Amino acid sequence: MWETPPPEALDPNNATHNNKSRPTSKECIRRLPRLTIKPNSAVLHDVTIQIVLPPSIDKEDGTMKRPAPISYNAMVAEFGPIPPYSIKSSIALANPITGAASSTSHDTTTKHSVLYMERGGGLTFAAKALNAQQHYNAKALIIGNNVSVWP
Secondary structure, three states: OOOOOOHHHEOHHHOOOOOOOOOEOHHHHHOOOOOOOOOOOOOOOEEEEEEOOOOEEOOOOOOEEOOOOEEEEEEOOOOOOOOOOOOOOOEEEOOOOOOOOOOOOOOHHHOOOEEEEEOOOOOOHHHHHHHHHHOOOOOEEEEEOOOOOOO
16 A cells, blocks of 8 residues: 555546546556455444443532543444444343343333343344344344454
């Protein structure tokens, strides 16, 4: 990659002095970064989850305290809407935390909340998302990575 294109990146044969638009040279195309997508490849979208805590009143001096927002780096699932988007909602914890709800349970306390689950419990991410919709009535799901992703 380069900061500014080298002189050979523009094709002088097709440029005019009054024309700001010029065809791209073979050299410029050759230097474009490539990404090969294979049948089992995944394209991950880097996102930031920001949790804004509500203000509280300090019991000692009666002043309003606003906690600093908490930010987490995350990846978007390979299904669902493509970022950017924003959701303002309360956060609820799945019970059990892995989201392995029985088919007969319907948790009404998590309705219209963003639901937090952790990896595990013998469920795929897609199954967790389905459980979040069907058994927890959640409008969004965050799956926490409680294991290291690097060897």
